[in-house]
Amino acid sequence: MPMWLFFFLAALAVIAAFGVILQRNPVHCLLGLAVNLLDMGVVFIGLGAVTVGFLQIIIYVGAIMVLFLFVIWLLNLQAEGLSGYLGLKFFGAIGAAALAAELAVIFLQAAPISRLVAAPPTQGSIASLGRSLFSDYLIAFEATSVLLLAAVVGAIGLARRISSSADQAERSGAGQTSLPDQRTAPFGGASRAVDRDDQIPTSIPAPATNDSARRERRSA
Amino acid sequence: MTPISYFMVLSGILFAIGVVGVLIRRNIIVMFMSIELMLNAVNLAFIAMGRRIGSIDGQVIVFFVITVAAAEAAVGLGIIISLFRNRATVNADELNLMRW
Numbered sequence: 001m002p003m004w005l006f007f008f009l010a011a012l013a014v015i016a017a018f019g020v021i022l023q024r025n026p027v028h029c030l031l032g033l034a035v036n037l038l039d040m041g042v043v044f045i046g047l048g049a050v051t052v053g054f055l056q057i058i059i060y061v062g063a064i065m066v067l068f069l070f071v072i073w074l075l076n077l078q079a080e081g082l083s084g085y086l087g088l089k090f091f092g093a094i095g096a097a098a099l100a101a102e103l104a105v106i107f108l109q110a111a112p113i114s115r116l117v118a119a120p121p122t123q124g125s126i127a128s129l130g131r132s133l134f135s136d137y138l139i140a141f142e143a144t145s146v147l148l149l150a151a152v153v154g155a156i157g158l159a160r161r162i163s164s165s166a167d168q169a170e171r172s173g174a175g176q177t178s179l180p181d182q183r184t185a186p187f188g189g190a191s192r193a194v195d196r197d198d199q200i201p202t203s204i205p206a207p208a209t210n211d212s213a214r215r216e217r218r219s220a
Numbered sequence: 221m222t223p224i225s226y227f228m229v230l231s232g233i234l235f236a237i238g239v240v241g242v243l244i245r246r247n248i249i250v251m252f253m254s255i256e257l258m259l260n261a262v263n264l265a266f267i268a269m270g271r272r273i274g275s276i277d278g279q280v281i282v283f284f285v286i287t288v289a290a291a292e293a294a295v296g297l298g299i300i301i302s303l304f305r306n307r308a309t310v311n312a313d314e315l316n317l318m319r320w
Contacts, residue, residue, distance in 0.1 A: 006222040010230045017234055017257055021241035026249055033253045036234075040260050047227070049267045049279045052286075056263070059286055064256070064293045071297045072249060075304050083246055083311065092243035096236045103232030107225045123276060132276045133283065144287050151291035158298035 001046040009046075013039045025079040026072050034065045050124040227268035234261035248300055248310045252293070259289050 016039065019032030037060045044053030133141055234257060241254025263282045270278015304310055307317075 001222050003222055006226060010226075013230065014233060014237070017237040020250070020253055020257060021237060021245060026247060029250050029253055033256060036257065037260060040264055043227075043264065044267050044282075047267050047271050049271070049282070052267065052279045052282050055283065055286060059290060060256075060260075064290055067293060067297060068249065068253065071301060074301065075249075075310060077247070077249065077310065080247060083313065089244040093240050096240040096243065099239060100233050100236030103236070104229045107228040107232060123274075124279060128276055129279055129283065132280050136277075137280050137284075140284060144284060147288065148291055151294050155294040155298040158295070159301045 001043075005046065006043075009039055009043050013043075024081065026077045027069070030065060030068055030072065033068075034061050037061045037065065048124045051126045051129045052124070224268050224272045228265060231261045231265040231268065234258075234264070246312045248303070248312055248315075249297075251312065252296055252300070256289065256293070259285060 013036050016032045016036040020029045020036065023029045023032060038057060041053045041057040041061070044050075044056060238254045238256075238258035238261060241257060242251050245251055245254065263285055266278040266282045266285070268278075270276070270281075300310065303315065307315060309315070
C-alpha cells in the first residue's frame with residue numbers, strides 16, 4: 001500500500017473515531033463509526049484481505065450499524081449535553097492518550113524486517129479463506145453457527161413485548177390489576193408505570209383515539 | 221510500501237480512542253459503539269500481522285471476530301432495549317439500582 005494512501009486512510013479513520021466519541025447526537029456518532037468501519041474495510045482490502053474487507057463492509061457497516069440505527073430510532077434518543085464527572089473524564093482521556101503513546105513506542109521499535117511480505121496473489125481470496133475455514137478451523141466454524149443461533153434466540157427473547165393479562169383486563173374496562181404480573185418485564189415488577197409499555201415513549205406516540213377504555217387509561 | 225508497524229500504530233491509536241469513548245461517554249449506546257471501535261482496531265492488528273507472517277490465519281480470526289461482534293451487538297442491543305423499557309433511560313449514571 002503506498003504511503004500517501006495509508007496516511008489518507010489513517011487520518012480519515014482517526015478523525016471518524018474522534019467523531020464517534022465526541023459528538024453529542026448519537027446518530028452522528030453512528031455516522032462516524034460507519035465511516036471508520038468503511039475505511040477499515042478499504043484498509044483490509046489494501047492489505048490483501050479482500051474477502052474479509054468485503055465481509056466487513058457487508059456485515060459490519062451494512063447490518064450491525066443499521067441495527068444500531070434502528071435501536072437509536074426506536075428509543076428516540078436526542079442530542080445530549082455534557083454530563084457526569086468532568087474531572088474523571090479528563091483524567092480518563094489522559095490515561096488513554098498514555099496508552100496510545102505506549103503502544104506507538106512499542107510498535108515503532110519493531111525489528112527492521114517489518115516491511116510487508118510479498119503475499120501470494122490468491123491469499124485473500126474466498127477459496128483460500130474457505131480452505132482454511134473448513135479444514136483447520138472447522139470446530140470454531142460450527143461453534144460460531146451455534147453461537148449465532150443462541151444470539152438470535154436471546155435477542156428475540158430479550159426485546160419482545162409480552163402482552164400481559166393486565167393490559168387485556170384494562171382494555172375491557174376492568175381497571176388496574178393489583179397483582180404484579182411476572183411476564184411483562186424480564187425481572188418482574190410490572191405494576192409500576194414505567195413497566196407498562198404504554199407509558200414510555202419507546203416509539204412514535206399513538207394517535208388519539210375515540211376508544212373510551214384507552215381514554216380512561218390515558219387519564220389515569 | 222508502508223511498514224507493518226505503521227498499521228499496528230494505527231490499530232493502537234484506534235484502540236485508545238475506543239477506550240476513551242467507553243470512559244467519557246455516559247450514553248450506553250455510544251459506549252457500545254466505542255467497544256465496536258476497539259474490536260475493529262484489533263481486527264486491523266490481526267490482518268496486518270497475518271499479512272506480515274504470510275499466513276491466512278489472521279483473516280480467519282477476523283472472520284470469527286466479525287461474526288462474534290454481530291452476535292454480541294444483537295444481544296447487547298436487546299439488553300439495552302429491555303433496560304430502557306424498565307428504567308426509561310440510557311444514561312449509565314442513572315442505572316445504579318445495584319450500587320451500594
